[in-house]
Amino acid sequence: AQSVTQPDIHITVSEGASLELRCNYSYGATPYLFWYVQSPGQGLQLLLKYFSGDTLVQGIKGFEAEFKRSQSSFNLRKPSVHWSDAAEYFCAVDSDNYGQNFVFGPGTRLSVLP
Amino acid sequence: DTEVTQTPKHLVMGMTNKKSLKCEQHMGHRAMYWYKQKAKKPPELMFVYSYEKLSINESVPSRFSPECPNSSLLNLHLHALQPEDSALYLCASSQDRAGSRREQYFGPGTRLTVT
Numbered sequence: 001a002q003s004v005t006q007p008d009i010h011i012t013v014s015e016g017a018s019l020e021l022r023c024n025y026s027y028g029a030t031p032y033l034f035w036y037v038q039s040p041g042q043g044l045q046l047l048l049k050y051f052s053g054d055t056l057v058q059g060i061k062g063f064e065a066e067f068k069r070s071q072s073s074f075n076l077r078k079p080s081v082h083w084s085d086a087a088e089y090f091c092a093v094d095s096d097n098y099g100q101n102f103v104f105g106p107g108t109r110l111s112v113l114p
Numbered sequence: 115d116t117e118v119t120q121t122p123k124h125l126v127m128g129m130t131n132k133k134s135l136k137c138e139q140h141m142g143h144r145a146m147y148w149y150k151q152k153a154k155k156p157p158e159l160m161f162v163y164s165y166e167k168l169s170i171n172e173s174v175p176s177r178f179s180p181e182c183p184n185s186s187l188l189n190l191h192l193h194a195l196q197p198e199d200s201a202l203y204l205c206a207s208s209q210d211r212a213g214s215r216r217e218q219y220f221g222p223g224t225r226l227t228v229t
Binding site for chain 2: 032034036041042043044045046049051052090094101102104105106107
């Protein structure tokens with residue numbers, strides 16, 4: 001079965017600093033990969049997705065992510081973090097196996113220092 | 115427009131009550147989902163409807179009963195819930211369950227408290 005790990009439970013960065021959130025997945029074929037953000041008590045917002053093609057994908061709010069097949073990773077990056085980026089970030093995986101389900105990673109909580 | 119709406123925003127119910135959560139989307143999506151999310155945890159899939167048919171039920175207790183009246187609406191009927199069912203219930207939709215149109219768009223959720 002496919003699985004997703006996010007090694008960092010909680011990350012704190014200063015406003016204006018760069019950010020990288022890690023995501024690793026376990027799946028034989030190339031999966032469909034997503035990053036979502038969730039503010040406290042809110043629903044999830046799709047930041048970006050990777051299906052195929054260019055391994056560097058751009059998303060909303062200045063985020064980007066890079067798919068690295070050799071490392072089974074899909075890390076999220078932002079060059080300069082804003083205080084409003086403080087939230088919970090979830091990596092998610094889907095597959096072409098119709099019996100498999102959309103799987104979320106455990107999440108990484110981002111705190112931003114002024 | 116990528117909006118999924120959910121009502122109510124908050125719900126407090128006793129263990130003997132019957133209530134329903136509602137979800138609506140007007141994006142023409144043909145797949146809709148219910149998730150349960152406990153604090154500090156990722157969403158857990160409960161049900162999936164594809165083309166208005168229930169395609170996945172993740173071994174959810176029968177006190178939760180989903181319904182898809184049409185392609186835009188999804189309900190979750192609640193009956194005889196337990197306090198441990200208190201959580202944020204999220205609805206999501208996607209254009210399809212397969213292919214390159216599978217990204218899910220989420221509603222804001224219903225915060226459910228069972229007393």
